[in-house]
Amino acid sequence: MARITGRKPHGPSPLSAGSLAPNVRPPESQPPTDLTTGTTAGTPLDMEPKQERPEENQAERDLEGTLPGAHEVESVELGSGVSFLEVDDRGVPLVMTRPKPRGLLPVPTEVDVILAREEARLLKQHGIVPTPEAHKRMVDSFTLQFYYEGFDVAHRPTPQGVEVLAVGHEEIGRLVRRMGQEELLKIRIGQP
């Protein structure tokens, strides 16, 4: 049986649907990066001069190091809260149990079923029938999510469906480095 786990929320749930209640858990107990040794930085990268924040200057950097409490970690709120990921009874994300095809993705039965249900709801509640283009976008999006939710994926739409070109940042990096600008404009990269 699938369960749903949510990331740690901040503030009220953004969900308006009353049928879905997040099963909120604290963030994954991944050990935080030890930042006290100063050795966690990766290979230094050359950065364009303009990449530096324009407001930073030596005086500010010096002052920052001497302010009381400057050693305390500041907090930044990134992400509004809950992200749902379905898991099995062992806590393993369901997406991990699904195949990982490359190339043109076959549309699984689960996508057909859930899309039919959704389109029936749209017709009943709003009296609309999605256009063929909108229907195809949903099929492609749901299919990508079925196989690759949460993964970094390079893909492109085709008339026959969505085509997966690379999975994972290393594979994606190798792919894009082989491509010219024109080819790059035809693909999409993201986490379904």
Place this chain on the structure above:
Amino acid sequence: MSISRLEVQLLGKPVWATGDILVRAELDLLLKDQNGLWKPEIFRVDSGSEMTLMPAYLARSLDLPMPRNPVPGGLDVSGVRREVRAGLIRAQVVGMDVTEYVFPCYFVGDPDAPHDPNTPPTPPRNLLGLTGVVDKLRFTFDGTPSIGLPHGSLAVEII
């Protein structure tokens, strides 16, 4: 022709166990790499995020300019202390005119951290936050379904 307003569909995310469809907003951006090439990346538009962010490992794989040194001491990112490089991205919005925007961006995590491609990466993901963005672009969420936009739309306008 200059396009100053773009309407993109809000996307549905199926919850397979319940049949629910959740809604989210994503925007296709082109990011300028170190060689001047524009690389595509999808960002989730998140009004709850103070700052735009990308995983540092992903920025590295795309050859995006990134600060050499992380913020001393790291930052607490939504409850988790992380290595953060405070930089910026040069971006175009796909479907709008070719204006190059400069958005501040936090690159989160170790850019050299090894990752098993057979497992989904841990958060965070690409998020388009408020700082340095909403003074340039206006975002309007409209959940009104239509035949072309079954879950509603996100309108993006140049300010």
